[in-house]
Amino acid sequence: MQIFLARTQGFCAGVARAIDIVEQALAKYGTPLYVYHEIVHNTAVVDGLKARGVIFVDDLSVVPYKARLIFSAHGISPDIVSQAAAKQLKTIDATCPLVTKVHEQAVRFSDEGLDVVLIGHKGHEEVVGTAGHVLPSRLHIVQNAADIERLTIPAHQMVAFITQTTLSIDETRELILKLRARFPRLTGPLKDNICYATQNRQDAVKELATLCEFIIICGSPKSSNSNRLREKGEQLNVKSIIVDNAAELDLALLQGKNTVGISSGASVPRHLVDDIVQKIQQAFPHSTITTFDNPEKNVIFPRPTI
Ligand code: SF4
Structure with missing residues (x-):
């Protein structure tokens, strides 16, 4: 063979950074230490941290007032930041800088009053976090060609696109081409956010x-x-x-x-x-x-x- x-x-560098942040927080503050969502999507990593007392949650209502909380590498929406502030949680952000960059684009396009097409998998934590940075009435999440066909935005309108960072490069390229054909005034990152x-x-x-x-x-x-x-x-x-x-x-x-x-x-x-x-x-x-x-x-x- x-x-x-x-x-x-x-x-990758974003995962190494996120895990290192949890390690450093554990060393400096000990437990209880909460992490919003799995710090990264790997069973062995998450189980290893759980065994050392880290508590992973998908809902901030279960985190005690003033506790210490880390946001996962996948990033979070501003709504989660507000919820954490309301509970006076001590937060540490382990969002991958490349995801943060997408959030910044989402905010910019949304502030410019553009409809924003987010190419990504509906329900994936990164997509949920990025979507939260766009005005809900301007947000359109698409994950395939059929979703693009269903968009009701007028063709002459200027539209922006952003993407999840971990998509298939070839499929995303095709979806961007399809968007460009449908919306000639399409704007977005130079290539994609992968x-x-x-x-x-x-x-x-x-x-x-x-x-x-x-x-x-x-x-x-x-x-x-x-x-x-x-x-x-x-x-x-x-x-x-x-x-x-x-x-x-x-x-x-x-x-x-x-x-x-x-x-x-x-x-x-x-x-x-x-x-x-x-x-x-x-x-x-x-x-x-x-x-x-x-x-x-x-x-x-x-x-x-x-
Ligand atoms: S966006 Fe890319 S570099 Fe960042 S954590 Fe995800 S896979 Fe790694």
């Missing part, structure tokens, strides 16, 4: 698809960028599966295969991928491993003062 490890492995980590991981899966008969994506069910990686492999006609950890990998799927590629989402700790490699090596003792240079090793986002 030849194992190919995608060139992108380990945490982040460097999502772009690199999708490029790395495209590379794996040229080398492998089977692709394993390590990632949790709620991780948007991990799910897009599995879809990308499938779109390139390579059978692709997603597993949260090595225990979930059914080795029978590898029988008869000579090449397997392994990639992982931006919130996956490196040791989970190592566990998968080890499990395959134990089952196929003569496996070889091919690695590639990681383009992200020097990307670091500055930390706030905790």
Whole structure:
């Protein structure tokens, strides 16, 4: 068996920063420490922090008055900031700076009085947070071509678009083209808001698809960028599966295969991928491993003062 490890492995800079913020807050203030939503969408990371006393909540009504609360990497709407202020919570913002940048665009377009089309998955925490920065009467969330067709904004009107950061690059490009055809005065970011980590991981899966008969994506069910990686492999006609950890990998799927590629989402700790490699090596003792240079090793986002 030849194992190919995608060139992108380990945490992206936004995830590393968010987890570091929780670690620093734990070290400085101890527990109780509350986090609004999962700090990042990875089961192992969240379970590890829960075991150390961190409490994850999806509703601020359960957080005690004046408690300490961290906002997750996915970002929050101004309404959540107000709710936290009303309870005098001591807040720390772990929103990824690349998500904050999208929030700033949302505010700018909304303040300019434009209708804002937000391309993203309805209900995803990042989309809910970004949507909260747009005047509700101006907000239109679309996740596919049919949603764009259903928009009732007049075609001559100036319309702005923004996107979730972890979408499929190819599908988002098509949706933007469709929007541009429908609204000739469309404005927005230069390209889209898809982040460097999502772009690199999708490029790395495209590379794996040229080398492998089977692709394993390590990632949790709620991780948007991990799910897009599995879809990308499938779109390139390579059978692709997603597993949260090595225990979930059914080795029978590898029988008869000579090449397997392994990639992982931006919130996956490196040791989970190592566990998968080890499990395959134990089952196929003569496996070889091919690695590639990681383009992200020097990307670091500055930390706030905790
Ligand atoms: S995937 Fe992108 S947007 Fe999300 S935390 Fe990582 S760098 Fe930030």
